[in-house]
Amino acid sequence: MTPALEVRSLAKRYGATAALRGVDLTVGEAELVGLLGPNGAGKSTLVKSAAGLVRPSAGTVRVCGAAAGTPPARRALGYLAELFRFPGWASADELLRLHQRLSGSTGGPTERAELLGLVGLGDEGGRRVEAMSKGMQQRLGIAQALGGGSCATCSASCAGVASPCCSTPTCSARWSACATAWRSSTTAS
Numbered sequence: 001m002t003p004a005l006e007v008r009s010l011a012k013r014y015g016a017t018a019a020l021r022g023v024d025l026t027v028g029e030a031e032l033v034g035l036l037g038p039n040g041a042g043k044s045t046l047v048k049s050a051a052g053l054v055r056p057s058a059g060t061v062r063v064c065g066a067a068a069g070t071p072p073a074r075r076a077l078g079y080l081a082e083l084f085r086f087p088g089w090a091s092a093d094e095l096l097r098l099h100q101r102l103s104g105s106t107g108g109p110t111e112r113a114e115l116l117g118l119v120g121l122g123d124e125g126g127r128r129v130e131a132m133s134k135g136m137q138q139r140l141g142i143a144q145a146l147g148g149g150s151c152a153t154c155s156a157s158c159a160g161v162a163s164p165c166c167s168t169p170t171c172s173a174r175w176s177a178c179a180t181a182w183r184s185s186t187t188a189s
Contacts, residue, residue: 001028002064002065003026003027003028003029003062004064005050005062006025006026006027006061007025007026007046007049008024008059008061009059009060010056010059010061011057012045013057019040020049023042023046023059025046049061050063050068052070052074053069063076064076078145087129089128089129089130091125091129092125092126092129092132092140093112095129095144096111096115096143096147100148102148103147105147105148107147112125112147113125115144115146119139119140119142121140
């Protein structure tokens with residue numbers, strides 16, 4: 001089975017500074033992985049490399065079998081930036097509908113309702129972003145990253161992998177597992 005994320009000998013230099021030195025990582029389907037380390041350890045650089053936003057100095061990154069940054073990899077990847085801002089006037093449902101259109105998803109209202117439910121916003125589809133707490137906006141961000149048929153989902157604070165590209169019970173269970181693990185990690189003290 002093709003890994004959701006495969007990183008081999010990844011290196012990234014910014015001038016004389018080595019942000020990544022020979023990173024190897026394989027993340028299988030439905031695995032949830034957290035990247036831990038101090039500031040400057042390369043966590044964000046690794047995630048941005050997977051998203052195709054940073055070009056590696058050496059090594060390879062593949063997302064669901066496609067080279068990072070290529071159209072097939074971008075279609076397969078849901079990404080949530082560390083610092084993001086959604087338009088305040090949009091409702092949660094409108095925002096997810098926009099991301100469905102951008103990703104070519106055909107999941108419609110059913111997918112949007114399922115995504116909002118998975119991140120604990122099941123009754124908030126009509127709520128405007130500007131009326132949401134920061135925590136609610138972060139959960140909405142996770143929902144948009146999981147949607148649209150992505151087989152890998154990355155955020156700057158963690159790299160989670162799911163396979164929400166179908167509506168079978170197996171895929172729904174994977175969504176639930178990822179959302180539950182994410183909710184647990186955000187509520188643990």
